[in-house]
Amino acid sequence: MMDDGHEPEWRIIGKSVQGASHVRTGLPNQDAICWLPESGTGLPLVLAVSDGHGSAKCFRSDVGARLAVETTTKVIQEFLESLPEPPNLSTIKRWAEENLRREIVRRWRDAVADDLSAKPFTSAELEQADAKVGGSKRRQVVPDPILAYGATLLTVVVAEPFILYLQLGDGDILTISEMGEVGRPPLPADERLFANETTSLCSRDAWRDFRSHFQVLSGPPPALILVSTDGYANSFRNEADFLIVGADILEMIRSDGLDAVDERLQTWLTEASQEGSGDDITLGILCRVDALKIPAGRVPAEQLPCMEEAAAGESENPTKPLSERRAEKPQDAASEEETV
Amino acid sequence: MKKRPGGELATRPLHFIWIADCSGSMAVDGKVQSLNYAIRNAIPDMRKVADENPNAEVLVRAIRFSSGAQWHISQPTPVADFEWTDLTADGVTDMGKALSMVADQLKIPPMTDRALPPVLVLISDGQPTDDFKSGLKALMDQPWGKKAVRIAIAIGEDADDEVLQEFIGHPELKPLQANNSESLVKYIKWVSTAVLKSASSPASQAADSSSLVVNVPIPAVPDTGPSSANDVW
Numbered sequence: 001m002m003d004d005g006h007e008p009e010w011r012i013i014g015k016s017v018q019g020a021s022h023v024r025t026g027l028p029n030q031d032a033i034c035w036l037p038e039s040g041t042g043l044p045l046v047l048a049v050s051d052g053h054g055s056a057k058c059f060r061s062d063v064g065a066r067l068a069v070e071t072t073t074k075v076i077q078e079f080l081e082s083l084p085e086p087p088n089l090s091t092i093k094r095w096a097e098e099n100l101r102r103e104i105v106r107r108w109r110d111a112v113a114d115d116l117s118a119k120p121f122t123s124a125e126l127e128q129a130d131a132k133v134g135g136s137k138r139r140q141v142v143p144d145p146i147l148a149y150g151a152t153l154l155t156v157v158v159a160e161p162f163i164l165y166l167q168l169g170d171g172d173i174l175t176i177s178e179m180g181e182v183g184r185p186p187l188p189a190d191e192r193l194f195a196n197e198t199t200s201l202c203s204r205d206a207w208r209d210f211r212s213h214f215q216v217l218s219g220p221p222p223a224l225i226l227v228s229t230d231g232y233a234n235s236f237r238n239e240a241d242f243l244i245v246g247a248d249i250l251e252m253i254r255s256d257g258l259d260a261v262d263e264r265l266q267t268w269l270t271e272a273s274q275e276g277s278g279d280d281i282t283l284g285i286l287c288r289v290d291a292l293k294i295p296a297g298r299v300p301a302e303q304l305p306c307m308e309e310a311a312a313g314e315s316e317n318p319t320k321p322l323s324e325r326r327a328e329k330p331q332d333a334a335s336e337e338e339t340v
Numbered sequence: 341m342k343k344r345p346g347g348e349l350a351t352r353p354l355h356f357i358w359i360a361d362c363s364g365s366m367a368v369d370g371k372v373q374s375l376n377y378a379i380r381n382a383i384p385d386m387r388k389v390a391d392e393n394p395n396a397e398v399l400v401r402a403i404r405f406s407s408g409a410q411w412h413i414s415q416p417t418p419v420a421d422f423e424w425t426d427l428t429a430d431g432v433t434d435m436g437k438a439l440s441m442v443a444d445q446l447k448i449p450p451m452t453d454r455a456l457p458p459v460l461v462l463i464s465d466g467q468p469t470d471d472f473k474s475g476l477k478a479l480m481d482q483p484w485g486k487k488a489v490r491i492a493i494a495i496g497e498d499a500d501d502e503v504l505q506e507f508i509g510h511p512e513l514k515p516l517q518a519n520n521s522e523s524l525v526k527y528i529k530w531v532s533t534a535v536l537k538s539a540s541s542p543a544s545q546a547a548d549s550s551s552l553v554v555n556v557p558i559p560a561v562p563d564t565g566p567s568s569a570n571d572v573w
Contacts, residue, residue: 020394020395021541053546054543055557059421126349198546203547235350236346236348237348237349241348242347268344275349281393
């Protein structure tokens with residue numbers, strides 16, 4: 001719970017852009033983003049981002065990604081709305097760790113089946129898949145058409161007493177503290193997320209491949225949570241250059257406002273794809289509004305010089321790796337956390 | 341306000357490595373001369389393919405093996421600056437040593453995990469004379485070794501197809517058999533263009549530990565026709 005007792009205000013903004021290489025080849029954006037409530041304000045908030053694989057045999061992965069974010073946000077919202085007041089955290093945690101994953105995969109597969117039933121594969125789609133990779137891939141898709149819809153899924157749920165991070169496949173979730181420290185939720189490592197391979201909603205027993213972290217809040221939540229498809233991180237020279245995004249966006253929101261940042265997202269992401277990976281890029285930002293003001297009394301006086309120094313350091317040396325500072329100062333130390 | 345968030349943007353590196361047999365037998369019947377010609381001849385097409393995808397930074401180098409192995413072009417060289425220096429042939433066929441040296445270069449670091457899958461092209465006309473299996477194991481122990489696009493070209497009938505097939509590591513992909521200069525040129529051009537193009541913008545795909553997966557689609561291999569009187573190797 002928040003220590004000052006009032007319900008914090010949160011907002012979501014986000015954008016998804018077609019990758020530069022997909023612009024060249026005419027492949028539509030394979031990413032999708034969705035949040036509930038649609039207003040993007042209040043609590044609880046649910047954000048989902050998905051990256052359709054876009055390979056020849058995944059020729060409907062743009063639809064698969066859209067269905068992934070739509071069904072996931074709906075499944076989570078329905079569950080949250082069904083909870084009694086006050087919510088029981090143990091119940092939520094158990095649901096997040098056990099039933100939610102199965103339910104997301106089940107509902108996504110149902111949505112895919114509905115789409116396929118309404119729009120069966122055309123010979124043009126199958127011929128195009130054949131032309132790209134040869135007959136053997138077509139043989140893989142036809143017996144298991146769900147492969148054509150393959151996509152990843154990243155979801156964050158922010159409620160007053162907890163935050164849930166849920167990830168299937170590649171992509172990035174960053175947390176940024178009020179001090180501008182950038183971290184990642186402690187999701188278990190997955191060695192399969194390497195090269196261009198990823199775990200996927202279309203895999204057999206996909207629910208087993210989810211990684212999650214349930215954070216019961218007992219201290220200040222992150223000021224920002226960034227959720228992005230892998231095309232964004234892959235557009236930077238290295239991990240340190242990518243992590244700088246977190247502190248920079250916090251600083252930009254503080255200086256110019258959330259709406260101004262929202263307006264610029266499209267340009268930033270398009271530029272990142274053009275000069276970087278060429279991949280589609282999607283970025284969702286969950287923002288705790290009261291953290292933007294840095295209210296007096298929230299930060300102990302002796303820490304204020306450090307905060308000013310950190311902010312000055314950012315503007316003077318924007319490529320300075322944040323990982324060093326992160327290592328010195330653990331984030332959200334006061335919260336009770338569990339990773340699954 | 342800073343122009344955009346984050347540090348330096350960068351395209352993704354794509355390492356392309358020629359692994360060339362320079363044993364004494366490559367000096368017979370003009371094999372090494374044909375190989376030099378084929379690679380040099382393919383450079384303009386390679387540059388064109390690289391230009392078509394500015395989001396991949398194609399970096400080329402070459403290693404030779406005979407008695408031991410040495411980096412022939414050791415620096416990952418942007419394809420725009422890549423020039424071919426002729427190989428010469430003598431000695432035995434220490435292929436395993438070359439693979440273990442390539443494995444060293446595929447470690448992270450110096451590689452980064454944001455790279456595109458590397459392309460490794462092994463060209464040989466004979467049988468390894470050293471511990472090939474150790475070299476291959478060293479290569480496949482590296483994550484980027486496992487995920488590399490591995491193409492093999494057999495020059496002449498004496499090449500060890502079994503060894504080259506082990507290097508490829510996928511039952512549906514076979515070593516390309518070049519029995520004359522013309523077919524060697526075609527294969528080298530194919531790998532420098534069609535394979536490079538495919539590797540430079542690979543789509544994501546579902547990881548599947550239950551079957552052998554080629555993580556980059558391999559384009560159709562050029563038809564070099566049936567065996568003919570032109571075959572000299």
